[in-house]
Amino acid sequence: MNICVVGTGYVGLVTGACLADLGNRVICVDRDAVKVGKLRNGVVPIYEPGLEDVVNRNVAAGRLEFTTCLRYGADNSDIIFIAVGTPSLPDGDVDLSWVKAAAEEIGHCITGYRIIVNKSTVPVGTQKMVTEIIRESLSGDCDFDVVSNPEFLREGSAVYDTMHADRVVVGADSKRAAEVMAELYKPLGCPVMITDPESAEMIKYASNAFLATKITFINEIANLCERLGGDVAEVARGMGLDSRISGKCLRAGIGFGGSCFPKDTRGMVMMGKKAGYSFEILNSVIKVNDRQKLKPVEKLKDALEDPDGSTVGILGLAFKPGTDDMREAPSIDIIKAVQGLGGRVKAYDPAAMPNAEKVLEDVRFCSNPYEALEGADAALLLTEWEEFRRLDLNKVKGLMRRPVFIDGRNVFDAGRMTGLGFRYYCVGRRDCGCCRHY
Template sequence: MKVSVIGTGYVGLVTGVCLAEVGNNVTCLDIDEEKINMLQLGKSPIYESGIEEMMEKNLHENRLSFTTSYSTACERADVIILAVGTPSNPNGSANLLYLQKAAENIGKHLIKDGTIIVTKSTVPVGTNNKVKQWIQQSLTEPIFFEVASNPEFLREGSAIQDTFEADRIVIGTESRYGTHVLKELYSPFQIPTLQTSLESAEMIKYASNAFLATKISFINEIANLCEKLDADIEDVAKGMGMDQRIGPQFLKAGIGYGGSCFPKDTNALVQIAGDIEHRFELLESVIRVNSSQQIKLIGKALDHFGSLKGKKAAILGLAFKPNTDDIRESAAIEVIKTLLHYGATVNAYDPVAIPNMKRLYPESAEIQYTSTAYEAIANADMIFILTDWEEIKELNLPTIAELEKKPVLFDGRNCFDLRTIQKSGLTYHSIGRQILTGARQDPKFVEYGDGFEN
């Protein structure tokens, strides 16, 4: 099948490459010439495991190409997939300007009857009807086409795996013809397909992300209670997750969610509800909880030190999650901003996200970037763990504890087992668990074995 993908961000590039991998002829379009030149050389502008190897293979086998030309992308496509950005407006609603421009350009260059225009971008309910109007108003001659909604459920850092091992493929269509074409397109993946109306497919994406965000904020609120009631959130979450009605996913307490999806989509759904005079109070609370959770470690540091002025902070992890260089809505942004506000200086480390953070916080007397985690830690008064990269979880704690200036460790991702921390002698603050005060034998800490009785 001949497929064109408009937009080469995370969603568009991964979608295009994976569709080529299963045998389709795929053309990916972007208006950024520099990005297209890079892609034509087999170099990915995004950090995603395995993407470049798959790109190079399909470029070599002539199933994948890149262009800036709408004429090239549209002229023979059976399916055109819209995967452009829909960033947030100041009021939280989705900005559809890029989507509108793409739809209008498709209309100007569409020449083949029967093309299916598929919106994969996350859009408010009713947007696909607007896409249809934008295309129709831009047609240069009468052409039969159909619009469809096909929301994505990809996680940055595992997007290729998520494409090939998805739980479901959702397609919202207007006719049996559209359903048939898209089921044929996705048949090589052998993944269950749910066919719905356009409106239901659009809502499924928002509802799914909002539910997962709610689960994260809920467990973080339980963690905050655990700290005050001497319970351990790790045990509580494990006990909850063993209930099949709840499940263990997204029950990891920490400093909240970030990235390009959850913050944007929760705000947009609140705005969508407001537009029809429905106040989504539950989701409003989810957003408030997440905002306060992102700087929870700062409060712990203030409680411990009293003042942060003149203190040196090591920041370990800048991306919003491991295995990506994406810093959008990362807790690190708020933590760094707040530390600088209180007069601290920052040494920051991340395996891949430093170039992106430098665009927000260039190097200065107040903030420096290091090439290793240990370099960031040297002479630090405090360490903030904000992203649970594997290399950060494997830090040698006894080595840190033996530094001349022993730092206080504030772990926003609960990377370390309390027994391991206790043996190190570090003062340790985490989320939803007891504080370890640096004594190697803390009388409050009790060994419970594996938590099960025979």
């Protein structure tokens, strides 16, 4: 099939490249000329495992191209995906201005039947709104359908997730459009759930809100374990063996961040508010998550007493491993809080430092983890990159001024760390410095 993807970010680029890999002809459109220029020169502007290979392979095969011209994409496609950003507004509501602008432009461009697919995460009712905008923007008489097709990929494994999707959800009120979408996704071999647009839109928010709640729940259990005893990793293992619960998204840590869970939980609360409903569980999830992000700073204060004038080495800045995305990464709030206490910050991340430089001030970015920890009074591990699991911990201890290690992701074994002479803090596990302190 001939496909146009409007918005060539994490979702649009991965979707476009993977659909091309399935044999479709794909035109990726972005209004960011710098991004399009890079892609045309073979440079993939985001860090995502395996993506560069898929992009290069399909560009070489003539199935994938990049442009800033939506009219060119619209003229040469049967299906037009909208995959633009939907960030939070200051009050937590969803900013739909990019979706509206894309819909209007599509309306101006199309001249024959097209299926417009909304892949951006958008509140219930947006399919109807997009249909209206396109109808009002049409320059002539032209038939079209708008379907909702939310995206469930995870950054860090986006290509794998797309090619091995658990399910595809298509919300359509047109049988014709639903059949084309089912055909498009058939090669993935996963269930394609056809439903109404409102349910499809709700499925995306409900899924993200549920996962954010699950993460927050295990973080609360970790906080209780720190006071009462018990090891949250063992608790999660035991809970996860129950097939009704499953062990996924059940790792205690420093709270969720990233470009989706924070904004989508806020967006869902706002959706409820506008409908006269207070979504109490999600209000608490947001509050507890904001508190959880600052737990490492409490532990830092416990370990150093007065962090003023201390040097803190940060391992990991991205909101999760496998990505360079810094959007709402917990590291941002943590670093600002450490600086607020008078701490000097050195940091290392294998992929996210170029993006981190844009959002953090007065941080010394280092070329490897050892440089970040040299002379440090405390280490804060904030992202569980594989690289950190292989650290030479004896070398680390020798380099640090004080052997305080705050592991926000439970990467290391508490017994081993204390055996090596570290004052080791983790999240809700036995034998670590933090238990029964908070």
